[in-house]
Every structure is written in structure tokens, then in C-alpha cells.
Amino acid sequence: xxxxxxxxxxxxxxxxxxxxxxxxxxxxxxxxxxxxxxxxxxxxxxxxxxxxxxxxxxxxxxxxxxxxxxxxxxxxxxxxxxxxxxxxxxxxxxxxxxxxxxxxxxxxxxxxxxxxxxxxxxxxxxxxxxxxxxxxxxxxxxxxxxxx
Amino acid sequence: xxxxxxxxxxxxxxxxxxxxxxxxxxxxxxxxxxxxxxxxxxxxxxxxxxxxxxxxxxxxxxxxxxxxxxxxxxxxxxxxxxxxxxxxxxxxxxxxxxxxxxxxxxxxxxxxxxxxxxxxxxxxxxxxxxxxxxxxxxxxxxxxxxxxxxxxxxxxxxxxxxxxxxxxxxxxxxxxxxxxxxxxxxxxx
Numbered sequence: 001x002x003x004x005x006x007x008x009x010x011x012x013x014x015x016x017x018x019x020x021x022x023x024x025x026x027x028x029x030x031x032x033x034x035x036x037x038x039x040x041x042x043x044x045x046x047x048x049x050x051x052x053x054x055x056x057x058x059x060x061x062x063x064x065x066x067x068x069x070x071x072x073x074x075x076x077x078x079x080x081x082x083x084x085x086x087x088x089x090x091x092x093x094x095x096x097x098x099x100x101x102x103x104x105x106x107x108x109x110x111x112x113x114x115x116x117x118x119x120x121x122x123x124x125x126x127x128x129x130x131x132x133x134x135x136x137x138x139x140x141x142x143x144x145x146x147x148x
Numbered sequence: 149x150x151x152x153x154x155x156x157x158x159x160x161x162x163x164x165x166x167x168x169x170x171x172x173x174x175x176x177x178x179x180x181x182x183x184x185x186x187x188x189x190x191x192x193x194x195x196x197x198x199x200x201x202x203x204x205x206x207x208x209x210x211x212x213x214x215x216x217x218x219x220x221x222x223x224x225x226x227x228x229x230x231x232x233x234x235x236x237x238x239x240x241x242x243x244x245x246x247x248x249x250x251x252x253x254x255x256x257x258x259x260x261x262x263x264x265x266x267x268x269x270x271x272x273x274x275x276x277x278x279x280x281x282x283x284x285x286x287x288x289x290x291x292x293x294x295x296x297x298x299x300x301x302x303x304x305x306x307x308x309x310x311x312x313x314x315x316x317x318x319x320x321x322x323x324x325x326x327x328x329x330x331x332x333x334x335x336x337x
Contacts, residue, residue, distance in 0.1 A: 032225045065218060080179045080198050081328050099178055101198055122219045123242065125178075125201050131214050133334075136178050138199045140219060 045072025045098040049091035052124035063121040071116045096134035103141040116145040173207035180329035186320040195220040209250035244274045274307040294331040
């Protein structure tokens with residue numbers, strides 16, 4: 001009887017260890033959030049920029065690390081050093097943009113065209129940088145939204 | 149008469165556009181790249197940030213970088229979460245910056261293809277801690293485009309970044325940082 005209890009105890013410990021190992025492995029390897037399958041906050045590029053410029057503290061609470069769907073007019077299209085496409089959306093300030101880095105496939109779009117992009121807002125680099133450049137609002141891991 | 153018009157235009161230009169000459173020496177990027185690599189006994193970790201703002205003055209040699217910490221992207225979502233919440237505390241210290249000067253060359257001629265081996269001295273601020281640093285790098289001018297690259301190492305303890313003992317074999321104490329920026333000329337203020 002006592003031997004059976006020991007066996008059961010050892011078995012239970014091994015089982016718990018296996019379960020925790022599987023859970024730990026799955027948690028450690030969990031995928032990044034699926035941008036396209038996540039509900040986004042919809043905002044216009046000009047309004048997003050104005051929100052950060054006018055009340056940066058509030059805009060940070062509303063937008064940082066959130067998935068946004070930003071609609072705007074393309075100012076420029078380029079490729080960064082990592083060969084990722086970068087699309088700048090127009091704002092009221094000529095030298096400032098909503099700066100969107102595209103994840104995956106390049107989007108066929110030209111300056112002056114309207115676009116809707118979904119990505120993660122990482123914030124605004126403006127006055128606090130004290131770098132002497134008009135600030136941009138940055139979005140990373142962006143995807144083209146074809147239907148509004 | 150022609151001389152008078154010339155001097156009058158010179159006077160008007162210098163009165164209304166006093167910083168034009170300074171701006172003409174400035175180059176910037178808002179999508180520069182900084183990545184880091186941690187080599188530890190249990191695993192290697194790397195992350196990229198391609199939203200680095202940098203400003204380079206080719207005449208004075210001043211060089212500035214500014215980035216948002218939460219823009220670093222990792223291969224694993226969990227690594228990214230731990231990096232932001234446990235190690236870098238990006239809610240509390242959302243940015244990192246460098247302000248310095250190229251101290252071994254007089255000026256960079258953007259009109260002539262060349263490669264400059266440079267030494268940069270300045271202040272690096274990470275995790276709310278500012279520290280003086282000197283590092284080597286390369287500035288390249290090719291077809292009017294200026295690029296800067298550098299690889300340097302930082303000690304986590306220098307910036308008060310604490311690694312819990314349970315993951316001490318997963319994260320290196322010394323991190324290799326790689327910088328790669330391609331600049332464009334600043335045309336307006």
C-alpha cells in the first residue's frame with residue numbers, strides 16, 4: 001500500500017513537471033500579436049499627429065503600444081536599411097509625418113494616394129528629443145487595410 | 149548698380165534666412181537602424197529598432213541619436229515583453245539617446261565620395277543613466293548620400309539594468325550594439 005502511494009506521488013510529480021514544461025515552452029514561444037486579426041483603434045493620420053502635439057500625455061495613454069488603423073495621404077515611400085518599406089503619411093506640419101514601417105510584403109502605393117494602414121503605435125518623437133527636427137508619430141509592423 | 153543689387157540681395161538673404169548656412173550642413177534620418185546582440189551560454193538574443201532619429205552636422209561634427217525603447221522588435225513576443233517590462237522598464241524610461249561629436253576630423257565633404265574612420269565622444273543615456281562614451285565608427289559618402297555605421301559594446305550594469313539571477317545564463321552582461329544610419333540632407337527648418 002505504502003509502495004503504491006510512493007509510486008503515485010512520483011508519477012504525480014513527473015506529470016506536473018511535464019505539464020509545467022509544456023506550458024513554459026508554449027508561453028516562451030508564443031507568437032507575436034496578429035495585427036490583422038486584432039481590433040484596432042481607427043484614427044485619421046492628421047488627428048493622430050495633432051493629438052500627440054497638443055496633449056502628448058493623453059495621446060500616450062490612448063495610443064502607445066495599441067494597434068491603430070490609420071487613414072491618411074501618402075507623403076513618401078522608401079525602403080530602410082533592413083529593406084523594409086517605410087510609408088510616411090501627411091500631417092499639417094510639412095516636415096513631420098506619421099511614420100509607418102511595413103511588415104512583410106511591399107505595398108504598391110504612390111505619394112498623394114490615400115491609404116489605410118494597421119500597425120502598432122510606439123509613440124511620438126518630438127520636443128522631448130530636443131533634436132531640432134519636427135516630430136513624427138511612429139507605427140511599426142504595419143499592414144495595408146484594403147477595406148475601410 | 150549691379151554691385152549694389154548684389155550687396156542688397158546678400159543683406160536681405162542674411163537678414164531673413166540667417167540659419168540657412170547651418171541648415172545646409174545638416175543631415176538627418178528618422179528611420180535609422182540600431183540593433184543589439186546578446187550572446188549567453190543558454191541562448192543568443194537579438195533585436196532591431198528601425199525608427200532611430202539621428203542628426204549629423206557635417207561641418208561641426210555634432211552627432212545625435214534618439215530612439216524609443218519599445219520599438220525594439222524581437223523574434224519572440226515573450227522576449228519583447230520581458231525586455232520592456234523587466235529590464236528596460238520602457239514605461240518609466242521610454243527613450244534612449246546619444247549626443248556627441250566626431251572628434252578626429254575637421255569636416256565631412258558631402259560632395260566627394262570618401263570613407264572616414266571616425267571617433268565619436270559623447271553622452272549615452274539608457275535606462276535613465278547618462279554615461280560618457282567614446283567609440284569608433286565609419287562615415288561613408290557615396291553619390292552624395294552619407295551613411296554612418298558603428299559597432300560597440302555596453303555593459304548592462306553601467307546603466308543600472310538588472311538581470312535576475314534565474315535568467316543570468318540567458319542574457320549576457322555585455323551587449324553588442326550595431327548602428328546603421330543613412331542620412332538625407334535637411335532642406336528646411
